[in-house]
Amino acid sequence: MxxxxxxxxxxxxxxxxxxxxxxxxxxxxxxxxxxxxxxxxxxxxxxxxxxxxxxxxxxxxxxxxxxxxxxxxxxxxxxxxxxxxxxxxxxxxxxxxxxxxxxxxxxxxxxxxxxxxxxxxxxxxxxxxxxxxxxxxxxxxxxxxxxxxxxxxxxxxxxxxxxxxxxxxxxxxxxxxxxxxxxxxxxxxxxxxALVQLNLDAPYLRALSGVKMDGKATLYTGQEILRVEEGELLFTDYGISGPPILQVSRFVHPNLFGGKPLYLRLNFFPEMTEDELKDLVLNQMALLSHRTCQDALRSLLPGKLIPVLLKESGIQRPSTLVSDVDPKHFLTLTKLLQNWEFQIMGTQSFNSAQGxxxxxxxxxxxxxxxxxxxxxxxxxxxxxxxxxxxxxxxxxxxxxxxxxxxxxxxxxx
CATH class of the missing domain: 3.50.50.60 (FAD/NAD(P)-binding domain)
Known part of the structure; x- marks a missing residue:
């Protein structure tokens, strides 16, 4: 003893x-x-x-x-x-x-x-x-x-x-x-x-895995905003990671544990107003109307992100010429770029957590x-x-x- x-x-x-x-x-x-x-x-x-x-x-x-x-x-x-x-x-x-x-x-x-x-x-x-x-x-x-x-x-x-x-x-x-x-x-x-990656409900995560882009992440439930953080976002085959995600993750489990549905809203252009981004996208498409939708967006977005966002905007084939697309789809795209929403299903395990x-x-x-x-x-x-x-x-x-x-x-x- x-x-x-x-x-x-x-x-x-x-x-x-x-x-x-x-x-x-x-x-x-x-x-x-x-x-x-x-x-x-x-x-x-x-x-x-x-x-x-x-x-x-x-x-x-x-x-x-x-x-x-x-x-x-x-x-x-x-x-x-x-x-x-x-x-x-x-x-x-x-x-x-x-x-x-x-x-x-x-x-x-x-x-x-x-x-x-x-x-x-x-x-x-x-x-x-x-x-x-x-x-x-x-x-x-x-x-x-x-x-x-x-x-x-x-x-x-x-x-x-x-x-x-x-x-x-x-x-x-x-x-x-x-x-x-x-x-x-x-x-x-x-x-x-906590301080951990998030699991998202989306069918195209595997296609996005590895995509990095700066942006703003907003965690919310119903009309209540729980946390907003900015920085580099990283898509994974299970969901999303990156410094802003680790920060907002502090508020995920207490709310999921209480039975509240949780959502993540991504804004890839937080420094721009809605009208400024709309003008940018529509002007880009007018300037490059002879290109495919995929190619017209290459200077704005990571390559792997483009086809997913196009499909979410109602443009099923990224190889479609810009001139053949109804402009309403580009307006939908503009909204997605600042308001892309995902339901949060949970987080990664303690093995991946920092807190x-x-x-x-x-x-x-x-x-x-x-x-x-x-x-x-x-x-x-x-x-x-x-x-x-x-x-x-x-x-x-x-x-x-x-x-x-x-x-x-x-x-x-």
Whole structure:
């Protein structure tokens, strides 16, 4: 039986960060990791560059974070804000730079730099890390937790759950901890994939697979617009991907789960008014009336997209000469270019997701991130029912929740 004052379960971003902070205060802390190495998911973030936070995070909290508890204030982001995060990274010798959309990265633009900095800091500060130590059971007795893994048992006075959500389960965040937390009577908001590609209902997706085009994506149900994002769109054989799609996907499952039909509206020319686009298309067709419809549109649209849009506009044969087509079909085409609608059938799985909607209900967690049900039990990171947008927001949530627990356990709150 190994005993420590504090045990942190989960060697991801928030767990590692918290263990370093606590060790700086001389705390007796042990880090348990189920996999054969720590920070596996962090190594893949930001396409391997590690989008470590966002410079604008403090100005966008309400817009960039979601929670099923609509009254949740995201207080950890204020308790341990961006400035403290940047200061601590600097103290570890990790310096950042800001790129597009206020995203912050290590100067090397390599996720391995962040992972190595944190790993070496653990070693230098003497934080004990037990790998391949998946927690199978947790028992609570007065003033003490007993944790069981395949190899041994541990005891601690304070237990911190930092196991993440359920996205990218191959990195270790498989959601198995939720079963153990339910045994403590904690409510778990059903975890669902987020920051993920969408499955669409359309017969021609295979023909569109691989097509890329900038545009605006609008997620809506009935007359209610849920989210609007712009950027590069990518069609796939199951639906659609791209940065705007990952962003709007945060709002898909909560609405599908509630039984609402969801739709996606695409606008390939958001910078133009309806009349401007109509003039462009009709003038193009008048100028190139001697060409086929397919060829007349080649300078405006990706080649694989043209025949699908023509058929949707009522022009069944792309090889038809422009001069042989009723102009009303080109008006239909113009409308489609700014209002192409699809029904959303769901998303890709957790294997493809970058985030998780759902987790430990924040109604059962204090502002210190201690459980209201089990004294001495704390939570950090994505195990909580909080989801950030793409762009460094989820990692800042990891750093801020870790910092909040550190302050709670060092009597700074």
């Amino acid at each position: 190994e005993k420590h004052d504090i045990i942190i379960v989960g060697g991801g971003a928030s767990g590692v960060y918290l263990s370093l902070l606590l060790k700086d205060y001389g705390k007796d802390v042990l880090l348990l990791e189920a996999k054969d190495r720590i920070l596996k998911k962090l190594l893949t973030t930001g396409n391997g560059r590690c989008n470590i936070t966002n410079e604008n995070v403090m100005n966008e909290i309400e817009d960039r974070y979601t929670c099923s508890n609509k009254r949740y204030t995201f207080s950890p982001l204020y308790t341990y804000p961006l400035e403290e995060t940047l200061g601590y990274f600097s103290s570890l010798g990790l310096h950042l730079k800001t790129l597009d959309d206020h995203k912050m990265y290590p100067l090397s633009l390599q996720a391995s730099s962040v992972v190595d900095t944190l790993r070496l800091s653990l070693e230098e500060k003497g934080v004990p890390v037990h790998l391949q130590s998946k927690v199978k059971n947790i028992r609570k007795d007065p003033g003490i937790f007993t944790l069981t893994t395949d190899e041994r048992e541990y005891q601690c006075k304070t237990l911190v759950i930092s196991t993440g959500g359920m996205s990218a389960p191959n990195t270790g965040s498989d959601g198995s901890i939720f079963k153990l937390l339910k045994a403590f009577k904690h409510t778990i908001i059903t975890p669902m994939p 998780t909607y759902g987790g430990v209900d924040t109604r059962e967690v204090k502002e210190t991130l201690e459980s209201t049900i089990v004294p001495g039990l704390y939570f950090t990171g994505e195990v909580l029912d909080v989801l950030g947008a793409c762009g460094g927001y989820n990692l800042q949530w990891a750093w801020s929740t870790a910092g909040t627990v550190m302050k709670a356990l060092t009597h700074q709150l």
